[in-house]
Amino acid sequence: MRFLAFALITFLFVNLLTSCVDPIELTLNGTVNTLVVDGTITNRAEPQIIRINRSKADPLTGRFGSVPITKATVEVLVDSVNVIPCHETEAGSYQLPSDFKGQIGHSYQLRFTLSDGTHYQSTPQIMPAVPAIDRVSSQYNSASLPVELALTGGYRGGHDVYIDWKDPANEQNYYRWEWKLWEKQSWCRSCQQGVYAVNAILDHVYKDKTFYVSGDALYENCFVPTNYFEAGQPPFTTGLYVYDYPCRMECWEILYSSALNVFDDQFSNGGLITKRKIAQIPYYDSTACLVEIRQLSLTKPAYSYFKRFQDQTQTTNGLTDPIPSAPVGNIQNLGNSQEHVVGYFTASAVSAVRHWIDRKDVIGLPFGQTDPTGPSKLPGSELFYSLNLRQPTPEPIYPYPNIRILGGPPRPVTAICVPSDSRTPFKPDGWQE
Incomplete structure (x- = not known):
């Protein structure tokens, strides 16, 4: 899932990468250039996405960066017979057909070719079954977040989430947990060096050297003017600025877990497992939230990797710790066995349960109220601060904004909630308001 790609790339950026047994051999002299692959086939009716990036260090500065791999040919081989092609939905993300979902007991193998003709493939993965989650509970904890995941200023408040489930007897089972969080979002767009325009702005049309002129065609985007040095064009404003625009419709921010959590049932085989802590949900906002807990099955090799x-x-935890190595996964360059690829392609059955957290058991302030400059009274400012580490700056009515628009809806305008994997205008199942 998407959190794993983030975790893998962050690991490469933050840590000094050297070799032990099997890990990647990398140095810090600006030569790091590593392919990072994240993909999990599940048995749920949901987008099945393979993400391919390259972790690189600038040869001059040594600074790390992540570059999405585009224009690759990506496919999944099912049961060594059926080839399912993927299509690129955004840079570095390749999605299987919308009606595709995996099946327990079937085999899946990732194959892809980069635009330069380099071929890669994973080992085949047979999807194991996963037991159902029986119960989910949560409790506020002022030190919920691990130290390494603390928010700015060392903030660690959040809700610990626990689950119960019956572990199958007489078989070895391996688990991984993820979470997906929905928070109500009130601010839908931020425009830097520009303003939000509902309608398209007419090219080279101005009014009184003060206004840009709106047309009738829908635009729904930030308008950032280009300086054409024309006599009638409004003057340009120097300096950086940003305007934030409230949502025109209901909107939810979607956040994902960023830490790995795996488990081997060797000491509890066949037993009822209760109150297993599997997630820490940050206390971003004083309003309620919805979280989906996902329990995934793993094969033994996949468990060992994760x-x-x-x-x-x-x-x-610091510079005095031993230098870690980035684990090499199950994906190989077919023409160069010496290239190490980070990441693991898996096939996992999923049990998912959504849990409503009303946050009525909280003592203390949410992270969104910890701004050193003081809280904002604007609606939705707590979540906005949590995500941006600043308060929202609405487009002003007066003094006039740096860019003025003639025509279109009255200003300041509102912005649409654009569907994406991090935002949705559709009320999620389980939302209780």
Whole structure:
């Protein structure tokens, strides 16, 4: 899932990468150039996405960056027979057909070719079954977030989430947990060096050297003017500025877990497992939220990979710690066995349960009220601060904004909630307001 790609790339950026047994051999002299792959086939009716990026260090400065791999040919081989092609939905993200979902007991293998003709493939993965989650509960904890995941200023408040489930007897089971969080969003667009325009702005049309002129065609985007040095064009404003625009419709921000959490049932095989803590949900906002807890099955090799990765990210606390290595996954360059690829392609059955957190048990302030400059009285400012570390700056009525528009809806305008994997205008199932 998307959180894993973030975790893998962050791991490469933050840590000094050297070699032990099997890990990547990388140095810090600006030569890091590593392919990072994240993909999990599930048995749920949901987008099945493969993400391919390259972690690179600038040869001059040594600074790390992530570059999405575009224009690759990506496919999944099912049961060694059926080839399912993927299409690129955004840079570095390749999605299987919308009606595709995996099946327990079937085999899946990732194959892809980069635009330069380099071929890669994973080992085949057979999807194991996963037991259902029986119960979900949550409790506020002022020190919920691990130290390494603390928010700005060391803030660690959040809700610990626990689950119960019956572990199958007489078989070895391996688990991984993820979460997906919906928070009510009140601010839908930020425009830097521009203003939000509902309608398209007419090219080279001005009024009184003061206004840009709106047309009738829908635009719904930030308008950032280009300086054509024309006599009638309004003057340009120097200096950086940003205007934030409230949502025109209901909108929800979607946030994802960013830490690995895996489990081996060797000491509880066949038992009822209760109050297993599997998530920490940050206390961003004083209003209620909805979280989906996902329990995924893993094969033993996949568990070993993720467990090693989890142990390394949790035990690296400072410069005095041993230098960790980035685990090499199950994807190989077919023409160059010496190239190490980070990431693991898996096939996992999923049990998912949505849980409403009303946050009525909280003592203390949410992170969104910890701004050193003081809180804002604007609606939705707590979540806005949590995500942006600043307060919203609405387009002013007077003094006039830096860019003025003639025509179109009265200003300041509102912005639409654009559907994406991090935002939705559709009320999520389980939302209780």
